[in-house]
Amino acid sequence: MDRSAQPLAGKVAVVTGGGTGIGEACVRRLAEQGATVGVLGRRRELVERVAAQCGGFALVADAGNEADMQRAMATVTERHGRLDMLIASAGGFGQSACMETSVEDWRKAFDANLNTAFISAREALPLLIPQRGTIVFVASIAALAAGPQVCGYTTFKHALIGLSRSLARDYGPLGVRSNVVCPGWVRTPMADEEMQPLMAQHGLSLDEAYAMVTGDVPLKRPADPAEIAEVCVFLASPAASIVTGAVLTADGGSTIVDVPTLAFTR
Numbered sequence: 001m002d003r004s005a006q007p008l009a010g011k012v013a014v015v016t017g018g019g020t021g022i023g024e025a026c027v028r029r030l031a032e033q034g035a036t037v038g039v040l041g042r043r044r045e046l047v048e049r050v051a052a053q054c055g056g057f058a059l060v061a062d063a064g065n066e067a068d069m070q071r072a073m074a075t076v077t078e079r080h081g082r083l084d085m086l087i088a089s090a091g092g093f094g095q096s097a098c099m100e101t102s103v104e105d106w107r108k109a110f111d112a113n114l115n116t117a118f119i120s121a122r123e124a125l126p127l128l129i130p131q132r133g134t135i136v137f138v139a140s141i142a143a144l145a146a147g148p149q150v151c152g153y154t155t156f157k158h159a160l161i162g163l164s165r166s167l168a169r170d171y172g173p174l175g176v177r178s179n180v181v182c183p184g185w186v187r188t189p190m191a192d193e194e195m196q197p198l199m200a201q202h203g204l205s206l207d208e209a210y211a212m213v214t215g216d217v218p219l220k221r222p223a224d225p226a227e228i229a230e231v232c233v234f235l236a237s238p239a240a241s242i243v244t245g246a247v248l249t250a251d252g253g254s255t256i257v258d259v260p261t262l263a264f265t266r
Helices: 021-032 044-054 066-080 103-131 151-174 189-202 206-213 225-236 259-265
Strands: 012-016 036-041 057-060 085-088 134-138 177-183 247-250
Touching: 012 021, 012 066, 012 103, 021 036, 021 044, 021 085, 021 134, 021 225, 036 044, 036 066, 044 057, 057 066, 066 103, 085 103, 085 225, 103 134, 103 151, 134 151, 134 225, 151 177, 177 225, 189 206, 225 247
Parallel strands: 012 036, 012 085, 036 057, 085 134, 134 177, 177 247
Antiparallel strands: none
16 A cells, blocks of 8 residues: 555554544544554453454553553553554543532543543553654533533533643643544434434434534534544644644534524524
């Protein structure tokens, strides 16, 4: 194959939450560009399937567990001796309003959306620093604005931006870049589940539910996971060599909409 078609040949990446959704799409895109990818996740059957299909290697681990991540990074070191890119895509808990959120659920939201990112980054940095490597955090437009009844998710996705900026400031002098991608609605298994109450309430099909939630989005559709993966891989790649501490929205334009003026379009 033409090496120019594989700009990441020789690079080693790890994707947390790599067995499904946006994480899986990132694994596939990295592999297409020539990287060797560690597919990290808790569900063995998923990470092993994706790793086998993409010529990568499975890392069965909880990204929010310190010991698991230390073992995962030891495996990367033993097998490849380097790490060039970390895409932290694990997350997804915290769907309730403040008064309906127990302390236990608050901690689960913290673990799923922020602690996974913090521990993954901390354990990856000793390998990333020698390579002047990159970190990409997959957040959400919930990192920029608040949806209804998603207190934990919103809070800890907001915090991801602070984490990324702190890493960019502290480790930029060592050549490490850190950025955040904020997707809007993306057609993933998790988002499909979130459509179920809307479908039941209004008697909609899955496609109709997605059309409803993106009705006020300028592009009028949700993203495909592969579209978000393109953005993540761009930020992780040398093509974005001067970009660090950035927050890149990939939301079809939803966050540019002036909500009070929507009445004029109806």
